[in-house]
Amino acid sequence: MRAVLITPPLHSHLRAFEALSRELVRRGHEAIFLTEPGIALEDGVAQATLPGPPARPQPRRLLAEIVTGARRTDRLCREGLGVLRGLSPDLVLGDQMEPASGLLARALGVPLVSVACAVPMDPEPGIPLPFLGWPHDPSADGLRRNRGGERVADLLMTPQLRVIRQWAQSWSLGNLRRLQDCLSPDLALSQMAPGFDYPRPANGCHIAPVGPFRKGQVAQDFPADIAPDPGRPFVYASLGTLQGHRAGLLARIARACRQAGAQVLVSHAGSLTDDQACAIPADWVRSFVPQQAVLARADLCVTHAGLNTALECLAAGVPMLALPLTHDQPGVAARIAHCGAGLRLHPWQRSTARIAAAVRTLLDDPGYRQTARRFAAQAGTWEGAAGAIDRVEALFTAPRPATA
Known part of the structure; x- marks a missing residue:
């Protein structure tokens, strides 16, 4: 089987897709990334590069990021179809955040497997869009609120939706209008831990929550220059690789932890x-720390709620x-609170006093x-990339309905 992998050039998404790629190759399949020029992958990962200039740098502001994403989708569709025809893939593994993967797979007539590196975007009654921190609510009021959120999202995503409609019409793919229309109806691979997502009884039967694709990472040592007092709580605070520049918020978190009587380690990702x-x-305060080793010692993590x-x-x-x-951090935070593994504070609740009270x-x-x-006790059973590719192979070998 030859699989083409398509994902936005975001660090965590690339690393997740690389884990899927390695598992495919380990089983004797081919795995080739379709990327814009200038996208660096880990050693040994096969790559087919679009012609033309390097990719634009990923902006930090939301609206600029949406415009950049729309341009990337347009470029992948405009220049990628010819590249894919030359590769003759049997399957497309497409990031749910990159609608070009669904458009290209349909244009080629090959199976599509969607990959949810973050919160799955598959529609489900009662579940709000991932960027909304609303609760699961299948009541009439909840459904009405979710529809309002979707209308706002459509307005914000206008540049992306315009590109989707343009290429769907150009390739006679039917009435594809939104990111959700470009997802696979057959299989979605999700990095969610089983039991962490909201319930999806109506449309979620094709979603496989296998846990993080990257498993079995190298053992990490706790930093030798950090010596927490075992008699006091130890808190780890990080806002991830893209939000570590928020010095004011990190300072409030540190003050709040100390007011709560805890020691605090802050990582700002350089x-x-x-x-x-x-x-x-x-x-x-450190630029980077071995996060898994730190979490093994921590009593609490203050986090931006990256998945x-x-x-x-x-x-x-x-x-x-x-x-x-x-x-999708509001959606992840809502699930942290929903499952009972923590609390979340909205942006208007982040005074030092409110953070300190939550820490206590x-x-x-x-x-x-x-x-x-309880989640940790089940973590050894999370399937990761191996379970994801099990499902891909099962889908690929299953009999497909005959076409008229």
Whole structure:
């Protein structure tokens, strides 16, 4: 089987797709990434590059990011179809955040498997779009609220939706209008841990929650220059690789943790200057830390609610205080609160006093840690990339209905 993989050039998405690629190759299949020029992949990963200039840098502001994403989709459709025809793939593995994967697979007439690196986008009554931190609510009021959120999303995503409609019409693919219309109806591979997502009884039977694709990473050592006092709570705070520049919020988190009587380690992913880092009143401030090793010692994680960090916390049995910032982080934070593995604070709730109160609650109430530890007890059964490719192979070998 020859599979072509298509994903936006976001660090966590590329690493997740690389894990799927390696598992495909390990089983004797071919796996080839379709990318714009200038996208660096890990050693040994096959890559087919579009012609033309390098990809535009990924902006940080939402509207600029939407415009950049629409341009990337247009380029993949405009230049990628010819490249794919030359590759003759048997299957397209497409990121749910890149609608070109669904458009190209349909144009080629090959099976599509959708990949949800973050919160699955598949429609389900009662479940809001991933970027909304609303609860699961299948009541009439909940459905009405979700429809309102979808209308707002359509307005924000106008550049992307325009590109989808243009190429769907150009290739006679039918009435494809939104990102959700470009998803696979057959199989969606999700990095969600089983039991972490909202229930999906109506449309979720094709979604496979296999847990993080990247499993069995190299063992990490706890930093030798950090020595937490075992007699006091130890809190780890990180806003991820893209939001570590928020020095003011990191400083409030550090002050709040210390007010709550906890030690705090802050990681900013190399996004702060030395002066900015020194101004954060934490016990330790570092550019990067071995996150899994730190979580193995932590009593609590204060996080932006990126899915990768949330899953690592669940695997380590560490409760979370979620402070979502952008993208699908509100949806991840809502699920952290929904399953009982932590609390979340909305943007208007992030004073030092509110954060300190939430930290105290999470440290004092054992229920949050017990819930997180129940996930940790199951983490060894999460299937990861191996389970994902099991399902891909099963789909590929299953008899397909005859066409008229």
